[in-house]
Amino acid sequence: MDPVVDKAEIAEKESKSELSVDLNSKIEFKKPLSRNQEKKLKRLEKALQNRAEKRKKEREIRRAKGKQNYAVVEKMNGEKLEIKRKDLKKNLMANSPNKLKIAIDCSFESLMNYSDINHLCKQLTYCYAANRRMEAPLQFYMTSCSNRTRELLERSGLANWDAYIHNTNYLQVFDEIPKQNIVYLTSDSPNEIQEFDDNKVYIIGGLVDHNHHKLLTFNMAQQNQISHCRLPIGKFIQMNSRPVLTVNQVFQIICKYTECKDWKTAFVSTLPKRKKAELLDNEDEETDKSDSDNENSLSKKVKKIESNEPKKDDKNFNLENEEKTVAN
DSSP states (O other): OOHHHHHHHHHHHHHHHHHHHHHHHHHHHTOOOOHHHHHHHHHHHHHHHHHHHHHHHHHHHHHHHHHTTEEEEEOTTSOEEEEEHHHHTTOOSTTOSOOOEEEEEOOOGGGSOHHHHHHHHHHHHHHHHHHHTSSSOOEEEEESOOHHHHHHHHHTTGGGOSSEEOSSOHHHHTTTSOGGGEEEEOTTOSOBOOSOOTTSEEEEEOOOOTTOSTTHHHHHHHHTTOEEEBOOHHHHEEOSSOOOOOHHHHHHHHHHHHHHOOHHHHHHHHSOGGGOOEEOOHHHHHHHHHHHHHHHHHHHHHHHHHHHSOOHHHHHHHHHHHHHHHHO
16 A cells, blocks of 8 residues: 555544544533523522622621620729630639628519519529629628529529528528628618628518519518618619619629719619619709708798788777777
């Protein structure tokens, strides 16, 4: 065979093979996409567009999870700081310079239904959390803590609480303290507290009764022959409703007052808006009292002058007597 002819045949075969490959590749490219493939492409496009937004959300979630490990602590000057919860474990009552004793009396289970006991346990956890966030925690006691109340609190980690938990009554817990130094805080008491004394124990009634049991804690304090007093809400705050607060509100007011030593700031920072509490201006009240006193004094003077003046009837009577004497 002629080598020239062989080369030409080989070249034709190669060109045909190249043409067949090109034709096949063009046919494959022009194939229409299926519905599933179109859906996948659209999903990929949307994923690419929303990738930045998703990454932002993921960053926010990570930050929120990180903030859960921090607790907000408010200093005495009102400044708020974020402190790691692990550091709060070092802030114990035993190391605190604040030796004020606050006890919550949990002996009212028989007067509450199941839901009220649950509400009380939530309020007790709020009290414990408020005490843990203080720079100088109070000496926190819970007396008569048993039965359903203790069961619910144990689910919230009562075994790890930095608090003095007792099953017995507060009179038995503080039997070494004289009764005159045991003070029951009740809104029905006529005595207003001005300052807290570290040598005394202050009892808060652990009762959620929706104002059904009035004078209960006041009568109980009188029966047990212990002291009683109420917070000075009426001096600084005007409330539309009866000045009865929840357990955690009373405890938080005490915590705030021990830090700032100002009743106004303690009430304003703690009382919720639904109470519709309004501040009273003591200066305005004093001026109003002075004005009213002046008005009363003026009215008394006028009455005295009027009493000293002779009446018209007396004048006429005297004139008639004079005329009779002249005629005689």
